[in-house]
Amino acid sequence: MPQLIEKRRSLNKEINLQLQQNKELEARLAKLQALANLGTISAIVAHEINNILMPLGNYAQVALNNPTDLPLTEKALQKTVHNSARASEILESMLAVVNGEAVEKRQCRLKQLVEEVFSCIGREFEKDSLKLKIQIPDELDITAVPVQMQQVLMNLILNAREAMMPSGGTLQINARRQQDTVIIEVSDTGCGIQQENMDKLFEPFFTTKTPEGPAARVGSGLGLVFCKEIVGSHGGAISVESKPNQGTKFIITLPI
Ligand SMILES: Nc1ncnc2c1ncn2[C@@H]1O[C@H](COP(=O)(O)OP(=O)(O)O)[C@@H](O)[C@H]1O
Numbered sequence: 001m002p003q004l005i006e007k008r009r010s011l012n013k014e015i016n017l018q019l020q021q022n023k024e025l026e027a028r029l030a031k032l033q034a035l036a037n038l039g040t041i042s043a044i045v046a047h048e049i050n051n052i053l054m055p056l057g058n059y060a061q062v063a064l065n066n067p068t069d070l071p072l073t074e075k076a077l078q079k080t081v082h083n084s085a086r087a088s089e090i091l092e093s094m095l096a097v098v099n100g101e102a103v104e105k106r107q108c109r110l111k112q113l114v115e116e117v118f119s120c121i122g123r124e125f126e127k128d129s130l131k132l133k134i135q136i137p138d139e140l141d142i143t144a145v146p147v148q149m150q151q152v153l154m155n156l157i158l159n160a161r162e163a164m165m166p167s168g169g170t171l172q173i174n175a176r177r178q179q180d181t182v183i184i185e186v187s188d189t190g191c192g193i194q195q196e197n198m199d200k201l202f203e204p205f206f207t208t209k210t211p212e213g214p215a216a217r218v219g220s221g222l223g224l225v226f227c228k229e230i231v232g233s234h235g236g237a238i239s240v241e242s243k244p245n246q247g248t249k250f251i252i253t254l255p256i
């Protein structure tokens, strides 16, 4: 009998030790997870800022190359100023997210947000044989952190553009109110998405873009991760429909 009691004691001790170790492992795992998240967030911020910096450099170059064409120089400089203000707005809002602050959502006109995104992309779509169709009711409002929703739209638009390179196609942005939601659709007539990739699109670092491909760059695989994260933080959802060689449609649903 005393032997049995002794055995039970030692088993209990063993269990407690294991539990303690488990707790320590869990705490370490949580720390690693936080670090990994931070790594992803930094990569995403770098990716977003890069999206803005590229046209910004181009505008400055236009101004430098045409010092005697005053109206052109002025326009290019205005765009440069506008874009750098936007870049710092984005950084600010992202820093707030990283620090866990609540960024304020407000009512904003969707049409205006979309127009600003295009002025920010800075490349005329017709030059790439791309047709643009925008159908957004003038009065349609969404409740959002404007700069974040613009980043989402910018990512979808840049992806659509790259999917239609080099032969061109049509980019369509539609939005409508449906009961208590606003539905925004960004469609393209580009390369489409292979069935086996459909489940991977929103995974961090998943990309099919290589320097040899039509986008002529290595993808970061972070654009859609960012979109999902932001749309989620607005209480909405993002989904995708696609047919290889025909095109792709991203659908955002936001609560009003
Ligand atoms: N409109 C689209 N048409 C076709 N494929 C797309 C489209 N949008 C996204 N994808 C696919 O999803 C992948 C991930 O997109 P994203 O997260 O923006 O990263 P990246 O653009 O850096 O590759 C892309 O590499 C591409 O394979």
Ligand SMILES: [Mg+2]
Pocket (backbone or CB within 6 Å): 155, 158, 159, 222, 223, 224
């Ligand atoms: Mg992308």
